[in-house]
Amino acid sequence: MEWEAVIGLEIHVQLATQSKIFSGASIAFGAEPNTQACAVDLGLPGILPVLNEKAVEMAVKFGLGVEAEIGMKSVFERKNYFYPDLPKGYQTTQNDLPIVGPGIIEVEPEEGKIRQIRIHHAHLEEDAGKSLHEDFHGMTGIDLNRAGTPLLEIVSEPDMRSAKEAIAYIKAIHSIVTYLGISDGNMAEGSMRCDANVSVRLKGEEKYGTRAEIKNINSFKFIEKAINHEIERQIELIEDGGKVVQETRLYDADKNETRSMRSKEEANDYRYFPCPDLLPVELDEAYIEHIRAEMPELPKQKKQRFIDELGLSSYDAGVLSATRPMAEYFEQVKERCGDAKLAANWVMGELSGQMNKDGVEIEQSPVSAAQLGDLIKRVMDDTINGKAAKQVFAALWSGEGASADEIIEAKGLKQVTDTGAIAAVVDEVLANNPQQVEQYQAAPEDKRGKMVGFFVGQVMKASKGTANPQMVNQLLKEKLG
Amino acid sequence: MALERSDVEKVAHLARLKIEENDIPEYTRNLTSILELVNQMQAVDIEGTDPLAHPLDATQRLRHDEVTESDQREHFQQNAPAKEAGLFLVPKVIE
Structure with a gap:
């Protein structure tokens, strides 16, 4: 029997605003507990939420980035449940009329294999606070700094068929939100969190199997592992004559397993109703056009431009446009030295090699784009040969000099052409x-x-x-x- | 559609309301009559009418994205029955 997985993802993206979605409290990361929780965030009596215009703008930008229909009239609703880190007893979110309607995103899980993943909708909502379960004399500690932080929840259709496709989709979303500058995309700090709905069915079957929802997966590595583990669990269960039950499961990264969360007895009885404190949000065409005009170049367009205008291969263009910092670095090197192909070779060769070796991201590269561009210039004008250039690069990386010229001089690497x-x-x-x-x-x-x-x-x-x-x-x- | 006693108990639990055993029959009757009213409204022809999310004919005003609130933790925590290290303390939440 050949099995096929069906995966849908809900991604919560923390928006890069200054203040909260409904209050003027800061959302800066790492503050002392409860120092960024104001009366609105605490749900004190008499408070009135007022929507942050930037959160609306960011949601619309995302919508335009995935060719979605924009909800010209969207409505906030209350999702009711009791939990100590949700002081109001409800989460203000959108349900029936979200700000972003159906959209589509193209992903490339393997070279040359393009898949279209449909987005069901995306909606604005507030985050909850944090519960700290360390022992406080048998009690739980509550930090409400995060309560009210603006989130965009992006809900996909069940269009993914493997963990690999799910990862490609998440990376594509990550790339779009960081290109748009609507989120820092920092998964370690919880700026992107992912829940996965996973089911399996026999290949060729039309009907979906019963799905389980896996919560709490916060890194690319864990998402792939958690999904693969869940797929295997379900196949084994069915092959042994069992049945998948619809439930929420928690991923435990230490044990690499998912386990049932039994505590949700009243699952999905959230009694949504429109929030009386917030009026419908209405947008007009002029507003949408204004935002459309401000849209930056997105990864897909950038890749195409790298191919068409710079003559890069599809693969190179894909790698160099995958993330905004990578694309910016490459474009700066290219501007500086004037040769796109040499710039691409150096960024994907020596630079990426050193980055992998030392485990650093391009933002932390000790060699700046300007330094690398200048080094390439010295190869182009025959001041140094290729071998010496690698030495100069290594010296720049380890901080032995401020510029390629300085190092060439100090080490006597100038090429002899006499x-x-x-x-x-x-x-x-x-x-x-x-x-x-x-x-x-x-x-x-x-x-x-x-x-x-x-x-x-x-x-x-x-x-x-x-x-x-x-x-x-x-x-x-x-x-x- | 008449509500059962168990419906009332469930709704009370979801809303974390403690209700007296003796009052349940009355709540059941009252809530049932509200549902009857809803049924009456369901019969109205609303073809061509937009859903109404709010009774006011107004739209949401937006605020600038600015930090306007300062730290008032001490003030807010004066009411908290238990606190430690800046945290509110609540009865243990078991997942």
Whole structure:
């Protein structure tokens, strides 16, 4: 039997506003507990929420970025449940009339394999506070700084068929929200959180199987593991004659397993109703057009431009446009040195290699785009050869100098292109290795190509790597006859 | 549609309301009559009428995205029955 997974995702994106969605309290990360929870966030009597215009704008930007219908009239509702980190007893959210309607996003889980994932809708809502279960004399601690933080919940259709596709989708959403600047996308700080609805069915089957919802998965790595684990659990269960029950399961990263959350006895009886404190939000065409005009170039468009205008391959263009910091870095290097292909090679080669090795992100690269651009210029104008350039890059990375020129000077890496100077070194090498010269001259023509490598190596060594390799080759061939 | 006693008990639990055993029959009657009113409204032809989310013919005003609130933790926590290290303390929540 061949099984197929059906996956739908709900992604909560924390919007990069200054203040909360319904109050003027700050949403800065890392503040002392409850110092950023004002009367509105605490749900004190007599409070009145007022909607943050930036949150609306950011939601509309997202909608335009995924070619969605924008909800010209959207309504906030109350989702009622009791939990100590939700002081009002309800979450203000959108239900029937969300601000972003159906949209679509293109993902590429494998090179050359394009998938369209439909977005069901996206809505604005407030975040809850945080419960701290460490022992406070048998009590639970509540920090309400996060209460009221603006979230955009993006709900996909069940269009994904593997954990890999789910990851590609999340990465695409991450890329769009960071390009748009509507979220910092920082998963470690909870700026993007993901719930996955997972079911399995036999391949070819039309009907969906019963789904389980996995909550609490907060990194790309865990999402893939959690989904794969859940798929296996369900297949095993069904093959052993059991049945999947609709339930919420919690992912435990330490044990790599999901387990049932039994506590939700009243699951899904949230008794939604329109929030009497908030009036319907109405947008007009002029507002939408104004935002449309301010939209930055998105990853998909950027990739296409890299291919069409810069002549990069589809793969290179994809890698270099995947995240906003990567694209910005690459474009700066390209501007500085003036050669897109060399810039692409260096960013994807030496730079990415060092980043992986040291485990740093491009934002933390010790080599700035300007420094790398200047280094490439020195290769282009033949000041240094490729080998020396790698040395200069390594020196820049470890902070041995402020610029490529400074390092080239300090290390004496300037390429020697003076024929006389190189010829002198070549003569010296040949004089010191009479035996090899004899062997070379006795060898048949087709073996000589390989043997010349020995002499090139010796010359480069004697010149401390600064001789122009093409000229060395040429001179050697002339002198060896 | 008549409500059952168990419906009233469930609604009371969801709203975290403690109700007296003796009062349940009356709540059941009253809530049933509200549902009858709703049924009456269901019969009205609303073809071509937009759903109404709010009785006022007005739209939401928006505020600028500015931090206008300062830390008043001490003030707000004066009412808290239990607190420690800046946190509100509540009876243990078991997941």
